[in-house]
Amino acid sequence: MMIRQDESRLKTQKAMWVVFSRGKLVVDAKSQMLPVAHLTELPFLSSYIDDIHQLPPLNESAHQELPVFVVDMGAEHLEAAEWERVSLRQLLVSAQDIAFSVIGRAWQYTHFLRTHQFCGQCGAKAERVDWEMAMHCHRCQHRSYPRVSPCVIVSIHNNEQILLAKGVRHKEANMYSTLAGFVESGESLEEAVHREILEEVGVKVKNLRYFNSQPWPFPHSLMVGFIAEYAGGEIRCQENEIDDAQWFDIDRLPNIPPKVSIAGQLIAETVSLIGNK
Structure with missing residues (x-):
């Protein structure tokens, strides 16, 4: 699942950022790598504070040097010379194993949240469940989980x-x-x-x-x-x-x-x- 983060912690912690913009990944234009930075170094995310979530490792005992934060900018177009948008497939093919796992899981969660904003059973607005990766409908109690x-x-x-x-x-x-x-x-x-x-x-x-x-x-x-x-x-x-x-x-x-x-x-x-x- 992805955990919502508070603003004070985000500003003081260096992290790897998986940012989706119009279905593509935001990478450093020079290195073609995912951003590894503090939030203050990513001004284009200033209006997405409430939409930043942490992606925990699949194995809680696994060592992970940096936290991974995920942001979905939706259809917004990023206009900044130092950043570039690349296709998910392009980056995955060239990525190392850890990046492959991180990017792939982040996209599957993002895709799930994008496509389950409304209940598939009654059509009411669905809400994000805090303690697990799921969307819940309070009208009919239907709960959806990421599809595999x-x-x-x-x-x-x-x-x-x-x-x-x-x-x-x-x-x-x-x-x-x-x-x-x-x-x-x-x-x-x-x-x-x-x-x-x-x-x-x-x-x-x-x-x-x-x-x-x-x-x-x-x-x-x-x-x-x-x-x-x-x-x-x-x-x-x-x-x-x-x-x-x-x-x-x-x-x-x-x-x-x-x-x-x-x-x-x-x-x-x-x-x-x-x-x-």
Whole structure:
């Protein structure tokens, strides 16, 4: 959850600031990093004192050198030469692990608060709950919590090569990655793996092995990673989803996601697996 902070503490404490403006993140124009400063060094936040919240670490025992404060400026446009707005995806791809975790969680909470200002059951104005991340309706007592959408992501190998696909949304970037898709209601993770792969590239897999998981804030996914072996079928790309899919030798990989993402980690693990055979 995020905790509201008092003004006196904010002015005396140096912190990392995650500031959202018109759906983008505010960063230092020179370093391209999140602001690390006192509140007095960020004059553009002077009118947002009541909207500043602290983002606690997920693990209360974890060491965190600086507090993290989150501010949502909504649709306001920031006009200051020393600050720049960058896309969330752009910063996440280049960020280190701790920044990835902080930025991703801050955005998911911000997105939740933006989209749950009114009760989804009766339409009345909802209010923020102080002791947990939730929005509560006092008219019908309905309470909403941040949504988490499970999504499977799978690396497929045939003992010698890895299957990578380029989605239609990554056509311009020419980036190939592992296959992924949302889990449907009533479906197990394993069932989702088989269905998504067959739908997207027309092949079957076997011997699924769980790899790892990663929160992914676009806008509220939980990526559950698997490594699978090819079981049969010819590649057939799903129209409007997959632009291209191919088998690649591990020493001739195309443009792939960075290792900060679970897709990059899955590819690295599969390359290592193939190389050790």
